Amino acid sequence: MVILLICLLLSEIPNDAKILIHFDVDAICKKEMPAAYIPSEQGFSLDICQEILQLLLGDRRVIGLEVTEFSELRDVDHHSSKMLAQLLVNSLAAKKGLEK
Numbered sequence: 001m002v003i004l005l006i007c008l009l010l011s012e013i014p015n016d017a018k019i020l021i022h023f024d025v026d027a028i029c030k031k032e033m034p035a036a037y038i039p040s041e042q043g044f045s046l047d048i049c050q051e052i053l054q055l056l057l058g059d060r061r062v063i064g065l066e067v068t069e070f071s072e073l074r075d076v077d078h079h080s081s082k083m084l085a086q087l088l089v090n091s092l093a094a095k096k097g098l099e100k
Helices: 004-009 046-057 079-090
Strands: 019-024 060-066
Touching: 004 046, 019 046, 046 060, 046 079, 060 079
Parallel strands: 019 060
Antiparallel strands: none
16 A cells, blocks of 8 residues: 555656655664664554665665664664664665666
8 A cells, every 4th residue: 555655656756856765764663673763653564664665766766865763872782773774775776777
């Protein structure tokens, strides 16, 4: 459902537009991302976030990505930062090869 909505929204953006993605870590569910500033009890799973980011980053109009609301102080074992880094690496792979 979320993916369909994003596709619909992307289709409404002009082809010559430039898109900056703002990824707020608070959108990830607390169970999977306890290092968010304000963890969400009902947030998205990491798998859904990766699917969303891959879809967005696969769009040629995307020119940047910013990540916010990650709290290093809540990530004492560095597990959340590793998961976030892997999520970003996997998602950014969708952008690879699009720019010529």
